[in-house]
Amino acid sequence: MLRHRPTRGRRTAGLLTTALVALSAAMTAVAPTHTAHADTATLGELAEAKGRYFGSATDNPELSDTQYTRILGSEFGQITVGNTMKWQYTEPSRGRFDYTAAEEVVDLAESNGQSVRGHTLVWHNQLPSWVGDVPAGELLGVMRDHITHEVDHFKGRLAHWDVVNEAFEEDGSRRQSVFQQKIGDSYIAEAFKAARAADPDVKLYYNDYNIEGIGPKSDAVYEMVKSFKAQGVPIDGVGMQAHLIAGQVPASLQRNIQRFADLGVDVAITELDIRMTLPRTAAKDTRQAADYGAVVEACLAVSRCVGITVWDYTDKYSWVPSVFPGEGAALPWDEHFAKKPAYHAIAAALGGGSPAPGGDCTATYRVTSRWQGGFTAEITVGNGRTAPIDGWTVTWTLPGGQSISHVWNGYLTVDGQRVTVRNAGYNGTLGSNASTTFGLQGEGTAGTPADVTCTPAQPFGTPA
Template sequence: MPVRTLRPGNTPDPSSTPHPRNTRRALGTLAAVATATALAAAALLPAGQAGAAGTSLRTLAEAKGIYFGTAITQGDLNNAALTTIAGGQFGMLTPANEMKWDTVEPSPGSFNFGPGDRLAAFAQANSMKLRGHTLVWHNQLPSWVSNLPNGQVQGAMRNHITNTATHYKGKLYAWDVVNEPFNEDGSFRNDAFYRAMGSGYVADALRTARAADPGAKLYLNDYNIEGLNPKSDAMYNLVKSLKSQGVPLDGVGFQAHFILGQVPSSLKANLQRFTALGVEVAVTELDDRIKLPASSADLAQQGRDYASVINTCLAVTGCVGLTQWGVGDADSWIPGTFPGEGDGTMYDRGYRPKPAYTASAEALGGSTSTPSPTSSPTASPTASPTASPTGGAACKVTGETNAWNTGLTDNLTVTNTGSIPVNGWALAFTLPAGQTVTGAWNATISPSSGPVTARNLGYNGTIAPGASVSFGYQATHTGNAGLPAQFTLNGAPCTVG
């Protein structure tokens, strides 16, 4: 698949380069024991974590009437740090590879739903919506399909869609029914489906998907259609034609694989012209790649880019949500495809939140007061809080831990059990011996070991009476992976449990 976002003047052959974000991540030899271990790790995620924190991205987004999602692979289920963030911060899950044709139907009539089912189970366990990706696509297509005589392609396509969509019936928010049908100039890709059926294959695929699962929203999905250009014009005209024919089509996905500082200025106008046709729109594969090494200025610009995309979605009636492609820089497709580039997500290679995380949270309305310079969209997620703690408070702390080898993540929830709001909070506690904090989210924590203090960020400093705020941290340990035992909030002791 071709490069997602082209630099000015850079025009590689769209048919020559596989789309990296869709190529398979090497899973090694996933034997039955390894698979069982991965599933066990997913099952041990903190119960209710996904919706418990009022400051998670998913909760902030849902409060605005949209979703915020991510994409993972079944191999990612082995990564406890990744799955903790995925289940806690995001409300929509897209399987990166596990529902594509070469996985689901590698040989004619032989269906393998196991990998997709594992990710569907993860989504269900974490109360996440699930996006099906994808039914018809020229890439990651088994050779047996491409080698079929033209007269047999339609039957194979209908059979694949019917079996796959029926298997997941009732479990999905939406299907990317047809993925990336256009070349950069707006012409249809000359793939097996187009050669056999012409442009009519798109309508046929949509009708077949609707018959198999009437409850799932049906999407077309493509890249480099975010701004006004020949490719987005072609998608617009296709959608207009399909709607005029009464073909079932509910939405268009805009992948949004951006280059730092190059979010199209016409993004809003483009999304609006699609919603005017009567379809919803979504940002389906967001990332924002940087030439490495990334500077602090680069990371600040990335925060502005993320905020710009989120603000645009919020400003367009009919934009239903955003999905980041991957969880963190460590599992991103970018470095393997664009040598010398990367760092395109909200979490760094150690799964610590970056300025783009803070900017995203604030764009979603996470700030509880007028942002100070340290909590602006360009600030680091480890910025100082906007308000200083204002005295003690009655409080309760609950926590859950997820440990592995020499690492752990702890998620703590602080509840204001008093009768007055807490404006600015500082939670003091002592880490068990041998634990060292390596990263935190929704709070700053210092120092990194021994007696430490967690302080609010700019968007979660107020805790109303009866309300809660959640934060977490990642740490190393030397054998004691337990939770802290005692806490004080702004100097007042908290109950635990």
């Protein structure tokens, strides 16, 4: 993909997910493998019940964050190694291989019962400098050796490999990478052949961005896959990265997934995030949530769309702000690990009930300042409904050691560790896509609750 990070995770999907991936070519109307309780099931469990997987990418530096790893290990059935399987990490000098960092992620995923996607064997970025110095007559052999060594090292432990990544330009022409320039058009097919020889069982994918909709770039990939299938080149799937913009999900997404499936290959949404122009608002959250739901629904509509992976799950570790200044908030959890409307839209699309707790009333909790022994926080309440909200209630559980000394713009009640804040008389009515805020001063260590929920009062015109 673009500039990535790694992966890892867990879930009961584990070996069953791997088996489902292997059987995906035979799936038409997929029957649930088990009944997931929609009100308590994780995204991984909901996807598994649909015969799919739902996963996250991860990166090694994040694994020291215990709150992060707890969610990563419990919510997802699949993990993608976002960085440390790339060439610069695995073969930093010619003939010297190092899988230490990648193994950390794979070991963690395995301990959590999660399937693993390898990312990526051949890519024009994140190459060690020595690769560019290899003479043209030797590069094909060097590429084959690299693929063979790495695929063999992880043989039997991965569900998928991204064999070649981002080999096309936006106009459908071949990217002039060192492999394209020194080996020529045949390098992609040769990479797939080498990977298949090293592991006959792992699923082999071509992976790229901006191929989610039908256009010159996806057309070029389509023609390549069609040609590979005719020639017997061993390709099993196409990965659509899906680094999308809120409000711009391609209308042809489902049709595009279907046409690749009709070639006899699986399709995976491999690096999903949907960014917005900052700052976040309730209206933008609502638009983003609808887009996440639309992507999930498009995948579920095609039997050979085997699963979806978000490119890390929390805004805290998103790659987007560093590459697209002024944009971000692209993931289903915010930077404080609170579930956003996008999370609930994904769950609903997977059969997990209503789009968000309390309808489309949203509450976003943000720590605004902190000091020794205390903090302040601001909570934004939003209405994503078309009908107005005539009153709202926000609830959460206080993290251990926290207490609240004062609230403004709302009425506070506390029952043990359970906090309830109701609207004041002047800020309870919210029109469609409108929002308001209330604030609080707390004592203890600042931390974001994981279960902040907004419940609206009945909209205008609704009988009591």
